[in-house]
Amino acid sequence: MRVAITLLRPRRGHRFPGVVQIEATSRCNLSCPACSHAKEETEGQHLAPDGLGTVLDALPRRPRQVVLSGIGEPLVNPHFFALVDLLAQRRIACAFFTNGTLLRPETRQAILARDNIRKVAISCDGAREETFESLRRGADFRRWKESVGLFLAEAKQRRRESLELVANVLVCRQNLVELPDIIRLAAELGFDSVNLLDPIPVDEIAASMCPTADELGALLDDGLLGLARQLNFRVDWCLRRPGSPPRSIVRCVQPWDYVFIRANGAVAPCCAVFGSGQAAVMGNIFQQPFGEIWRGEPYREFRRTCASGTNPLCRVCPYY
Numbered sequence: 166m167r168v169a170i171t172l173l174r175p176r177r178g179h180r181f182p183g184v185v186q187i188e189a190t191s192r193c194n195l196s197c198p199a200c201s202h203a204k205e206e207t208e209g210q211h212l213a214p215d216g217l218g219t220v221l222d223a224l225p226r227r228p229r230q231v232v233l234s235g236i237g238e239p240l241v242n243p244h245f246f247a248l249v250d251l252l253a254q255r256r257i258a259c260a261f262f263t264n265g266t267l268l269r270p271e272t273r274q275a276i277l278a279r280d281n282i283r284k285v286a287i288s289c290d291g292a293r294e295e296t297f298e299s300l301r302r303g304a305d306f307r308r309w310k311e312s313v314g315l316f317l318a319e320a321k322q323r324r325r326e327s328l329e330l331v332a333n334v335l336v337c338r339q340n341l342v343e344l345p346d347i348i349r350l351a352a353e354l355g356f357d358s359v360n361l362l363d364p365i366p367v368d369e370i371a372a373s374m375c376p377t378a379d380e381l382g383a384l385l386d387d388g389l390l391g392l393a394r395q396l397n398f399r400v401d402w403c404l405r406r407p408g409s410p411p412r413s414i415v416r417c418v419q420p421w422d423y424v425f426i427r428a429n430g431a432v433a434p435c436c437a438v439f440g441s442g443q444a445a446v447m448g449n450i451f452q453q454p455f456g457e458i459w460r461g462e463p464y465r466e467f468r469r470t471c472a473s474g475t476n477p478l479c480r481v482c483p484y485y
Contacts (some may be wrong), residue, residue, distance in 0.1 A: 166422060168466045169205060171173050174209055180225075180226055181224075181226055181421070182228075182422055182424040182459070183422045184231040184232070184404070184419075184422060184423040184424070185224070185228040185230075185231050185232070185423075185426070186234065186235065186423070186424070186425045186426070186436060187210050187217065187220055187230070187231050187232070187235075187426045188212060188234065188235025188236065188237065188426065188427045188428045189211070189233045189234060189235065189237070189239035189242045189245055189248055189261070189423070189428065189451070190209065190210070190211045190212060190235070190237040190238065190239060190241055190242040190245075190428055191207075191209030191210055191236050191237045191427060191428050191429070192208065192209040192210070192211065192237045192238070192241050192242075193209075193236075193237045193238040193241065193264075194238055194264075194266060194267065194303060195238065195264055195266065195301055195302055195303040195304055195305055197264075197300060197301055197302055197303045197372045198299075198300070198302065198306060198370050198371070198374065199300070199335060199337065199364040199365075199374050200230070200236075201236055201367045201371075202236045202237060202244055206399060207430070209236075209237055210428050210429060211241075211242040211243070211244060211428060212242065212244070212428040213244055214244055214247045214248060214251050216430075216451075217248050217251055217252075217325050219252060219426040219450075219451060220426055220430070220450055221251075221257075223355055223450050223454065223455045225348035225454055225455060227255060227256070227257060228257060228260060229257065230257065230258040230259065230260060230283065231252055231257055231258075231259055231260075231437075232259075232260050232261065232262075233245075233249065233252070233259050233260070233261045234260075234261045235425070235427060235428065235436060236427075237428075238263060238266075238267070239261050239262070239263060240263055240266065240267040242270060246275050246279070249279050249282060250279070252281060253279065253280075253281040254322060255334060257281065258281050258282075258283045259279075259281050259282050259283065259420070260282070260283055260285050260286070260329075261282070261284075261285060261286075262286045262287075262288075262289055262333065263286070263288070264287070264288045264301060264304065265287040265288060265289075265309055265312070265313045265316075266301075266303075266304050266305070266308070266309055266312075268312040268313060268315075268316045269312065270315075273312075273315065273316045273319055274319075276316075276320075276386060277319060277323050278451040280327065281354075282328065283327065283328060283329060284328070284329040284331065284361070285320075285328065285329070285330055285331070286331040286332075287313055287330070287331070287332060287333065287335045287356075288301065288332075288333050288334075288335070289313075289332040289333065289334055289347060289351055289354075289356075289359075290335050290337075290340055290347075290352065291306070291339075291340050291346045292343045292346035292349070292350045293306075293343060293346070293349065294306040294307065295341070296339060296340050297344055299339060300335065300337070300340065301447070307464055310350075310354070313354060314354050314355070317330055317354050317355035317356065318355060319353075321355055321471070322419075329357055330356050330357045331354070331356060331357060331358055331360050332347075332348070332351040332354075332358070332359045332360065333360050333362060334347055334351075334359055334360065334362065335362050335363075335364055336361050336362060336363060336376060336381070336384065336402075336404065337364050337372075337374040337375065337376065338362075338374055338375075338380070339374065341380060341384075342383065342389060343344075344361075344389060344392070345388070345389065345392055347359070348389070348392060348395070348396070348398065348400060349392075350394060351368065351398070352396045352398045357399065358398070358399035358400065358401060359398070359399070359400045360401045360402070360403065361384065361400065361401065361402035361403070361404060362402075362403050362404070363375065363381075363403065363404050365437050365482060367373065370474065372446050372455060381404050384402070417435075417471060417479065419434055419435050419481075420434040420435070420464070420467050420468040420471050421468060423435070424459070426450055429449075429451075430449040430450045430452065431448055431449055432446065432447045432448050432449065432450050432453035432455075432458050433445055433447060434447060434464065434468075434471075435465050435479075435482075436468055440454070441476075445463075445467060445478050447459075447461065447463045447464045447467070448461060448464075450464070467468075
């Protein structure tokens with residue numbers, strides 16, 4: 166972290182963001198209680214291939230990889246694979262996150278046939294049917310388990326060395342006791358690793374699902390880590406700090422090195438604060454030059470308050 170601080174100026178971002186996330190759609194087939202999508206006021210929209218082309222043309226240089234996900238479920242976009250193919254034509258690798266409920270045979274084959282898809286992260290929030298379906302409302306656990314298992318088996322046969330497969334686990338009070346079983350399930354299904362994530366408290370419902378600091382501390386005991394070692398399985402976590410760092414320590418580098426572009430062109434310094442009712446929008450890439458947004462006063466002020474620990478939006482984020 167100290168190295169990062171020497172590279173950051175309170176108001177000026179890097180010349181070009183290192184991570185580019187472009188939302189394929191702001192629509193979803195599920196309605197999950199902890200997700201900000203359920204708090205969106207509009208139906209949402211899909212990103213069309215010409216829209217993606219406009220976004221890529223607006224960026225000052227070609228990114229090496231684009232995360233083609235956002236608030237919605239990318240696979241509900243009927244143009245999703247056209248978006249992936251457009252990235253491939255421009256020699257851009259792709260990663261995306263999915264709830265895994267739409268991994269039908271033709272979809273699985275379409276993913277595996279595209280070499281520029283380098284990472285797929287699939288939500289895996291419960292090891293028991295009732296837990297999984299309460300956290301992923303609208304999903305069928307047995308059907309999810311079958312289709313995800315088939316996809317992972319096919320991926321291991323065809324793309325073992327070139328496709329990273331991650332299970333994203335939203336750690337909440339409802340599934341804390343199941344975490345060992347969730348890790349076992351992910352290993353049995355064929356994931357490469359598990360990534361443990363905190364819910365973002367975007368409203369009272371999501372906040373009530375957040376584990377306490379003591380509950381989160383118990384996750385890192387020798388039992389959970391020992392299970393991962395026993396299974397020869399990687400477990401990563403992106404969980405809140407037990408306490409706030411000193412004010413002199415930059416808490417988050419995303420405003421300097423990351424950009425989130427929504428399907429409607431809205432540009433944000435982070436995807437975590439959406440649904441809070443006060444989402445930070447720095448501009449619109451369909452209406453303004455990217456450089457004007459990236460170096461503009463709203464982005465500069467967001468960076469300054471983030472660096473000083475006074476940004477009110479960031480305070481809802483458990484990683485801040």
